[in-house]
Amino acid sequence: MDSLRRDSVDPAARDADRLAELFPMVVTEVIGADGRATRAIDFDQLRRRLGDYVVEGERERYRLDWPGKRRAQREAREPASGTLRPVRSESVNFDTTGNLFIEGDNLDVLRLLQEPYLGRIKLIYIDPPYNTGNDFIYDDDFSQTRAGYLTGSGQVGAGGVPLVANPEWGGRFHSNWLTMMYPRLALARNLLADDGVIFISIDDHEIDNLKKIGTEIFGEQNFVAQIIWQKVYAPKNSARWFSEDHDYILVFARNRERWQPRPLARTEAMEARYRNPDDDPRGPWKAENMSARNRYDAGVYPITTPSGRVIDGPPRGSYWRISRQRFDELDADGRIWWGADGDNVPAVKRFLSEVAAGRTPQTLWPYDEVGHTQDAKRALLRYVPFGNTANVLNSVKPVELVRRILQLAGDPGDGDIVLDFFSGSGTTAHAVLEQNLADGGNRRFIGVQIPEPLPVAEAGLASIFEIGLTRVRNVAAEIRARHPGAALDLGFRVLRWDTSGLADARVPPDTLDQAGLAAQTDRIRPGRTGEDLLLQVQLDWGLDPATPITVATADGREILVAGELVACFAATISPGVVRAVAERRPRWAVFRDSAFAGDADRINAGQVFAEVSPATDVKVL
Template identity: 40%
Template sequence: MDKLKLHTPDFVEANAAKLAELFPNCVTESRAEDGSIKRAIDFDLLRQELSGDLVEGVQERYRLDWPGKRESLALANAPITKTLRPCKEESVDFETTRNLYIEGDNLDALKLLQETYLNQVKMIYIDPPYNTGNDFIYDDNFSMSREDYEDEAGERDEEGNAMFDEEKWKQNSSASGRFHSEWVSMMYPRLKLARNLLQEDGVILVSIDDGEVANLIKIGNEVFGEQNFVGNFVWEGGRKNDAKLVSNSHDFICCWVKSRDLLTERNVRWRERKAGLDDIYKQESLIRKRNGKDFEKCRADLNEWFRSLPKDHGALQHKHFSYFDQRGLYAPADLRSPNPRPNLVYDWKGYKPHKNGWAYAKERMARMDAEDRLHYPASSDGRIALKSYLHEHETWAPSSVFYQDRRASSKRLSRLLGKGVFPFSKDENVIKRFIKSCAAEDSLVVDFFSGSGTTAHSVIQLNAEDGGNRRYIAVQLPEPCEEKSEAFKAGYSTISDIGKDRIRKAGSQIREGLQASLDGELKDTERHQEITRRIQDLDIGFRVLKIDSSNMADVYYQPDEVTQDGLDFQVDNLKDGREPEDLLFQVLLDWGVDLGLPITEEVIEGRRVFFVADNALAACFDTGLTEDFCKTLAKREPLRAVFRDAGYASDSTKINIEQIFKALSPHTELKTL
C-alpha cells in the first residue's frame, strides 16, 4: 500500500523529468550537499541544445568522469591494518592444500593480497552484482534492506544505535537507486587492485548484463588500457521468463589482458601449436603408407614418434589423439551420462553402463555403432568410449558468441546442494572453457566475487580432466541469507557458507568420478597410470582465511596515543585471543610469502615451531625461548625465522639471537613480531 506524500509537489523534480524526456543526453548525476548521489541536468549541454550557435563553456576533453571518482581512487590507494586469520575447522586439507577461500570484503582482500601475489595471477574471473537499483550487497537474490543487514550482521549496539560502516555498504550496494555512479565507484577500485595481481600476460573476464556493460567497458578501458580490451563475449543461455519487453537470453563477459603485446606473443604460440598439429598430420600420412590398415602398428609408431619429440614441441599437446581408424586420428571420449536417467541405463553388447548410464539412448547408440563412432576396449572389463577426432578440434580463437543452456547448470547445482539454494549460479562449464583457453596447467586463478564457488568448482573439474595443477583464490563476503530463502532453510547462514559447501561437495564428486573411470580401465596401461596420477595429485582442499583486524594491539599502530595505562601493551603488543596460527598468517602476509605453501608443525625444545614449505620459513610464537632452543633451530638453517618480541626468556637471549644465527645459519633472515 502506498503512503501519503504529505507535502506539495516537487516542481523542480517534475521539470527535470520533463527535460529528461526531451533531452535525455542532458541527464547526468551529481553529488548532493549531504554527500548522496542524485540525478541532475547538465545545463551547459542543455544551453547548447537550445542554441543554434556554439555556446562557450568549460574546455572539452575526452575523459571518463562521475561523482565519486576521486574518492574511489583514494579508496584503492588507502592502506589498511587488517589481516587474515585461518579457520581450520571450515577448511579441507588445511596443511597441504594450495587453494584459498577468503571470507570478507573483497576490497580488503585485494589489498591484503597485493604484496604476496603481485604479478602472479594468470586469470581473474568475476561475476559482480548487477545494478538492479535494489538494496543488495552482492547477489540480488539475497536482497535485504540496510536496516535488516545491520541487525543480522550485529551492526547495532544494545540501545539500537547503528554501528554500520557506511563506506563499506556504499562499496557493495546500489541502495540509492539505479545510479551508475554508485556502481562504477564500487567497481573502479577493485579493478585497479586486480590489475596489479595479473601477470604481464594475465587475463581478466567480467560477467555483466545490459544495465552496466557500457560503463564496465569504459572503466575497464581506463584501468587496463583501451588497447588491451580483447572483446565482449556473448553467452546465450536460454530465454528468461521475467522479461517485460524483450526476453534477454544472454549475458556479456568482457575481457581485458594486461599486455596486448604479450597476447600477440601468445598468438605466435598458437601458431606454433598449429604447426605441431600439421606435423602430426604429416606423420600420420607416413605411418599409414607404411602400415596400411594395421591400426595397432600405426598407433605404436605414432606413440614412438611422440616420445622422440622435444618437450616443448607443439604436437605433444595432442598426444592423446593416438588411435587410428578409417576417418583419422581420434581420442576416446567419456560416454558416461552426467545425469541419472532410467532410459540410459542398459547393457550394450555385453558392456555394463556407468552408474548413471550411457550418455545416449539405445537408438542413438545403435546409429553411432553403425557409423563406427564407438571405441571398444580390448577387454570386456574396459569401458566403451566415443571417438573424438583430431580434425574436429582445430578451432584456435574462441568465438565471441556461444550457447550454453543455463538451466542445466542450475539443475546440477540443485542436485549438489538442494533445490533453490543458489538459483542463479554461473555455469561451471562456461567458466571452465575460459580457464582452459587462458590458464595453463600450473596457473593461479582468482575470483573475488565468488558467490556459490563456481570458479573454484571449474578449476577442480578442469584439473581432473587434463591433469593440471591450477590453483584458485576465492573471495566472498559473508552475506546473511534471508530467513525465508531456500538457502537458510537448508541450513546455510551466509553466501560464503554456500560457497564452501559447494566446493567440498564438488571436489568429492569429481574425485569419485575419477575413481569410477579408473575402475573401468585395465591395470598397468598408460591410461590407468595417468588417471591414478590425477587422483593422487587432485587438490580438492582449500584454506579458509577470514579478514579481521590486525593481531597487533592498537597502541602498536598509534604510538602517539600511548597513555600510562597503556604502557602494559608494550610488554606484549598482541591482542588477546589471537592464536599462533593467526600470527603465522600475518607474518606470511607481511613477508610476502605465498599463503598456499604447505605448513607443518614440530616441537623443538618444548616449543611449537611452524615450518612453511619445509625450510622457507620457521616461526615460533611461544614465550620463554632460550639460547639452546635458538641454537637447535638455527642448525636447521631456515631461509627465514620469526619470533615474538616478548617471547625470549631473557634480555641476553634477545641480544644474542642474531649472533647465534650468524654463526650457525648466516643466510637466515630474522624478524620479530
C-alpha cells in the first residue's frame, strides 16, 4: 500500500511533460539534489531546435515588464500547499449540492483546484479589485505570516487576512496589482475547458495592463472582446473632468476557435420593429437599408421606382449592397419594399421568420438591459440585513449583468461549472441560481473569497465571505418558497482553506516534542475529521470536492463513500472493515496508516483487496 503524496502535481512538471511530448529529443536525465536520477529538459538542445525563433538576454522585444514579474511567474508555477476543509454547519444541503463556496486566498485555492478542475471549467467571471488606490489588494508576501497565524490559531480570523492598501503614491502602484493578478490568471487559464471563456470586469485604472497580461497569458489570438458596461444611471455632476459612466469587461477564450457566444433572445422592442403593412403571407418583416459604405463595384446602378421615378444610384459615398441581378430577383419575389405609394428608395424586406433565432451580442451593454450600480446594491440589500451602511459593498455588480454573461457562455443544461474567484458578495452565485431557474439550466457555481473583514464590526457578519453566504442562503430560500417543486440545486458546500491535514514530513523528528512525535507517527494532524481527510484525498487525486458523500458503518467504524472513492480513517481497523470496503469494489480506497497494528495487518489487507477487488487502488494516509 502506497502513501498518499502530500503536494499536488507540480505545474512546472506538467509544462515539462508538454515540452517532452512536442520535442522528445530534449528530454534527458540529471542527478537531483537528493542524489537520485531525475528527468530534465536539455535547454541547449531545445534552443538549437528553435533556431532563429529564440530571443534572449538584452535583445529588445515587445513585452510588458514590471518589477515583480518574475516572482509572479514563479507564483504561477508553485505547487499547492494546504488543503480545503468542509464546514458542514455553514453549508446548505451539504450532502447533495454541487455548488461550492470556498473561503481563502484565491491563489492558494486556485492551486488546489488545479487537479480536480483542470480543463473542466466552462466559464469564469471575475471582478478583481480595480486598483483605484482605495481598495485593498492581496499581498502574497504575507502568505508565510498567514500560514503561521493559521497554524497557531487553527482558524482564519480577521487579523489573518493579508490585505494591504496600494496607494497611488506607494511607488509600486501598477506593479503590485500586476504581480497579484498574473499568477491568478495563469492558474485560471489551466482550469478553463478548451471551449471555455473568461470575462473580467475592470475600469480605466488597469484596463491597459489587464489587456496586456491577458494577451500574454491567453494569447492574442484568443482575445474576444472589450465590452463597455454603462454602469451609472445618472451622470455625476460633481465630477471634476468627466462623469465616468462605464466599466469594461474583457473577454478571452481559452481557444477562440472553439468558443462562440450563444445568440441572445430578442427583446420585445426588437420584435416590435417587424410589421406587415402589405399583408405579406410570409409574416412580419423589417425594411433594411439597401446602401452601405463598403466598396462594392457591382453595387452602382440606377433604379426606377414603380411610380416611375428614376434613382440615379446609391447615395454619394455608398454602394447598393446587392448586385443588379440579385435586386431584380428579390423584387420579382416581392422582397423589395417601395413604400405605400411605390415611390420610396427601395429597401430589402427582412422577414422575422428568416432571421436567426436570437441576436448577436454587442459590445455595448446599456444599464436598461443589464442593470446599473444602484440595481446591484438594491439586490444585495434585499438579501443581506446590514446593520451598517459602510459594510455594503460598493463594488457589487448587478445580478442581470452576470446573468447576461451566463446567457452568452456555455450550455444551460450541460452541468457547466461557473467559477468566480473574487466572489465578493456572491453576485455570481446569485445569478447562477436565478438563471438556472429562468432557463431550466443545471449550471454549478464555485465562489472563492478571502475572509476580508468588514469596515465596521457587525453582529452576524464577520467578513465579506459571510456576506456572500448570507445572501445566497436567503436567495435560495426565497426561490424555494416561490417555486417549491422546482428541481434546482439551491445548496452550497462551504470549504475553508487550512494547512494540510498531514503533518509536515520534512520536520526533523528531534525538533518535535512528545505530542509532535505522536502526530508524526500518525502523519495526521490532530483535530482533523474523516470528512477533512476525505476532501484532502479528493483534491490530491484530482477528484471533484463537490462529490456527494454518504456515510456507512462496518464493525463500528465510519466508512465514507464519495463516488468511486471509499475511505475509512478510523484510528483502529479490523479485518471486517477492510473486507467491507473491498466489497464495495471502489476505484480507490484509503485507510489511516497508523490504524494498522503492524506490517502483517497491512499485508493481510492487501491480500483481501487482491482477492475481492483487485482493480482497486489502495492507499494509506
